[in-house]
Amino acid sequence: MKSRACKPPALGQDATPTPAAMQQSLPLELGGREPTRSGAHSRGGLPARDTVQHLWFCVWLPQLPLEAVVSTGAPGTPLAVVEEHHGIHRILMADAEALAAGVMPGQAANAALALLPTLQLEERSPPREQQALEELAAWLERFSSFVSMAGPDVLLLEIAGSLRLFGGLQALRQALSRGLRELGFAAALAIAPTPLAATWLARASRRVCIRDTENLGPALRRLPLACLDWPASLCEALAGMGVATVGDCLRLPREGFTRRFGARCLLDLDRALGHLADPRSSWRAPEHFCGDYEMTTEQADRKLLLNICEELLQAHESFLLARQLGTQRLSFSFFHFKGPATELRLGCARAERSAARWFDLLRIRFERLVLPEPVIAVRLRGGMTQPLQAESGDLPFHGRPGASQRRFSIAQLAERLIARIGDQSVQATTMVAEHRPQYAWRPHSLLADWSCNTHAEPPPYLQRPLWMLPEPALLPADSGYPVHQGCRLRLVDGPERLETGWWDEDGISRDYYTALRPDGRRLWVFRNRNHESSWYLHGYFG
Amino acid sequence: MSASLDKLLANPRVWRGRDQARHTSGLASGYPELDRHLPGGGWSPDSLTEILTSQYGIGELRLLMPALARLSQQTPEQGFGEPGWIAWVAPPFQPYPPALRQCGIDLSRMLIVRPQDASEILWSAEQALSSGTCAAVLLWPEFLNDQAGRRLQLAAEKGRSWAIAFRPLTARRQASAAALRLELQADAQGTRVHILKSRGGRPVVVDLLL
Numbered sequence: 001m002k003s004r005a006c007k008p009p010a011l012g013q014d015a016t017p018t019p020a021a022m023q024q025s026l027p028l029e030l031g032g033r034e035p036t037r038s039g040a041h042s043r044g045g046l047p048a049r050d051t052v053q054h055l056w057f058c059v060w061l062p063q064l065p066l067e068a069v070v071s072t073g074a075p076g077t078p079l080a081v082v083e084e085h086h087g088i089h090r091i092l093m094a095d096a097e098a099l100a101a102g103v104m105p106g107q108a109a110n111a112a113l114a115l116l117p118t119l120q121l122e123e124r125s126p127p128r129e130q131q132a133l134e135e136l137a138a139w140l141e142r143f144s145s146f147v148s149m150a151g152p153d154v155l156l157l158e159i160a161g162s163l164r165l166f167g168g169l170q171a172l173r174q175a176l177s178r179g180l181r182e183l184g185f186a187a188a189l190a191i192a193p194t195p196l197a198a199t200w201l202a203r204a205s206r207r208v209c210i211r212d213t214e215n216l217g218p219a220l221r222r223l224p225l226a227c228l229d230w231p232a233s234l235c236e237a238l239a240g241m242g243v244a245t246v247g248d249c250l251r252l253p254r255e256g257f258t259r260r261f262g263a264r265c266l267l268d269l270d271r272a273l274g275h276l277a278d279p280r281s282s283w284r285a286p287e288h289f290c291g292d293y294e295m296t297t298e299q300a301d302r303k304l305l306l307n308i309c310e311e312l313l314q315a316h317e318s319f320l321l322a323r324q325l326g327t328q329r330l331s332f333s334f335f336h337f338k339g340p341a342t343e344l345r346l347g348c349a350r351a352e353r354s355a356a357r358w359f360d361l362l363r364i365r366f367e368r369l370v371l372p373e374p375v376i377a378v379r380l381r382g383g384m385t386q387p388l389q390a391e392s393g394d395l396p397f398h399g400r401p402g403a404s405q406r407r408f409s410i411a412q413l414a415e416r417l418i419a420r421i422g423d424q425s426v427q428a429t430t431m432v433a434e435h436r437p438q439y440a441w442r443p444h445s446l447l448a449d450w451s452c453n454t455h456a457e458p459p460p461y462l463q464r465p466l467w468m469l470p471e472p473a474l475l476p477a478d479s480g481y482p483v484h485q486g487c488r489l490r491l492v493d494g495p496e497r498l499e500t501g502w503w504d505e506d507g508i509s510r511d512y513y514t515a516l517r518p519d520g521r522r523l524w525v526f527r528n529r530n531h532e533s534s535w536y537l538h539g540y541f542g
Numbered sequence: 543m544s545a546s547l548d549k550l551l552a553n554p555r556v557w558r559g560r561d562q563a564r565h566t567s568g569l570a571s572g573y574p575e576l577d578r579h580l581p582g583g584g585w586s587p588d589s590l591t592e593i594l595t596s597q598y599g600i601g602e603l604r605l606l607m608p609a610l611a612r613l614s615q616q617t618p619e620q621g622f623g624e625p626g627w628i629a630w631v632a633p634p635f636q637p638y639p640p641a642l643r644q645c646g647i648d649l650s651r652m653l654i655v656r657p658q659d660a661s662e663i664l665w666s667a668e669q670a671l672s673s674g675t676c677a678a679v680l681l682w683p684e685f686l687n688d689q690a691g692r693r694l695q696l697a698a699e700k701g702r703s704w705a706i707a708f709r710p711l712t713a714r715r716q717a718s719a720a721a722l723r724l725e726l727q728a729d730a731q732g733t734r735v736h737i738l739k740s741r742g743g744r745p746v747v748v749d750l751l752l
Contacts, residue, residue: 421656470636
């Protein structure tokens with residue numbers, strides 16, 4: 001390995017593939033045999049740990065458009081995915097039965113139907129493909145802590161760290177390919193020390209396993225340029241020059257190649273061969289849940305919808321259980337065939353994952369939910385998740401002797417109330433250190449800031465009423481005294497002068513009095529000092 | 543004669559109201575002259591109490607404050623699994639926190655619920671009562687018929703919670719399942735508490751300085 005700077009003419013380092021390296025390539029599907037290693041490095045099948053740092057497992061899903069489609073027909077119905085090109089629907093992909101009947105990719109949809117009248121045609125759906133890919137990526141997370149999405153149909157796993165856990169490369173590969181088969185994906189697999197090489201090898205359906213960087217070059221050389229995912233115009237230009245494989249590319253002078261085709265392709269080649277670092281970003285399964293339930297026909301049966309919701313909540317619970325998380329918010333969307341979806345939001349005072357508890361809240365709300373139309377699909381979206389705090393239950397002998405068991409905690413009570421009558425209608429209050437009576441307290445939601453309380457203590461000598469009016473009410477005056485509902489009030493205590501509030505432009509200048517009506521009611525009134533004769537009622541001494 | 547009377551009274555089918563009340567110890571109201579007339583020497587906390595008033599501001603809350611303050615500060619050692627929450631369902635005005643604090647109420651254990659309609663008031667109160675976490679539930683129902691009152695009474699017994707319903711004076715003629723019914727009347731001299739009905743007690747008028 002000489003440095004490239006001294007030896008610029010060729011892109012690759014080794015001009016010819018060594019036979020020893022080629023033996024490292026072996027079919028992936030041949031189970032039960034550890035890859036044999038030949039040459040001087042062979043040490044009884046143990047991985048040469050000093051030379052291999054990373055090992056990338058590539059999963060390429062060439063039939064993803066077909067696999068992402070949910071077949072609605074009877075089992076065994078031939079299926080094909082169509083894509084629109086210039087107004088004509090053409091077959092993009094067809095399953096084995098359809099292919100056997102003569103349906104071919106590129107065929108017009110009508111021609112395919114003429115060949116096979118029972119053929120079920122589905123429009124290609126990239127969002128659904130992405131969703132299927134993400135579901136698969138989430139499943140693959142069990143094999144590696146590092147799963148990366150390398151394209152719309154390519155997933156990469158870093159498996160060097162997982163080999164020991166899964167009992168070696170062979171066992172891991174078998175488990176993976178078996179799992180993929182069970183999930184119904186036809187995947188092309190390849191293993192290589194660089195992510196790009198693994199991707200290219202998988203795309204070329206080479207089914208190889210390369211563990212050392214020095215063997216990469218020989219394996220890549222034979223790959224056709226079509227599997228590199230380079231722009232088609234570039235591949236055509238290269239083909240016109242007689243360059244058909246990666247090996248042909250590597251033989252070209254580096255400077256000329258860069259000048260003609262841009263630096264990106266050269267960088268790709270260097271990355272694939274391991275000469276340049278190729279950092280990948282790790283994909284993480286989303287920490288919030290989103291589950292859909294689609295129905296074949298519109299449904300208006302509320303009992304059935306409730307059952308569907310329960311099913312979704314159970315899926316939500318198992319999603320959170322695997323992550324030891326809980327969530328405080330949930331939202332259900334009920335989709336209609338026409339018109340906007342009906343939304344239903346649920347909140348919980350504490351992070352919660354139990355499907356039974358969420359279902360309890362849902363039932364309260366669902367009773368009064370108005371569904372304008374039948375429902376075609378239901379979606380459950382989980383809110384922001386947070387680590388779940390375990391709650392310790394009471395021991396049976398704690399509790400009041402003879403007392404009935406506590407049915408639910410205050411948090412659960414608040415949730416039930418909020419679920420039925422709304423967030424704004426259930427409040428806790430807290431004191432605020434403030435002399436102006438209307439600002440001396442503040443309501444707060446039970447869901448948002450649980451147990452927040454300032455320790456402002458009102459002095460006991462101040463007269464404060466137990467009832468406060470939402471807004472001070474203007475009182476008429478009779479020769480300087482306030483009049484309430486036709487009765488002249490007797491001022492029995494006061495004045496207590498409360499002034500200023502310059503900092504928020506709501507300054508007051510008031511004299512507060514305790515006033516007594518002849519019928520025994522005690523009122524809290526004030527005289528506005530800004531307007532000499534105006535009296536206001538602000539509360540009752542309840 | 544006395545022996546036959548004793549025999550009769552020993553019959554389990556004979557129910558004696560006074561004895562029932564003796565078994566439960568009441569929650570001291572903080573007004574000794576009222577406690578003297580209440581069965582058990584105080585409020586009966588696991589039941590429905592009705593307070594009939596014509597007006598707000600005559601001491602209807604001050605009457606309850608000493609007992610509510612005790613309930614809200616009760617610690618688990620004193621009996622409740624969780625210190626008692628006090629729920630206010632559909633209060634006519636804003637319960638003013640500084641004044642409540644002055645009365646000794648723990649504000650962090652207060653829940654104010656404002657349902658939109660009459661049936662939701664009763665539903666919320668029933669939920670709060672039967673939850674077993676609220677030591678007291680104060681409610682201002684728009685209507686309270688015999689059946690609804692009975693439901694509240696049952697919920698209070700089930701959740702071991704004290705239900706206090708504030709009702710207008712016109713409700714006086716209605717039958718009620720409440721264990722205790724009071725009527726408050728005020729004049730310039732003070733507030734008069736009229737015990738209309740008391741399970742195991744006697745109707746009486748008590749003058750209080752609230």
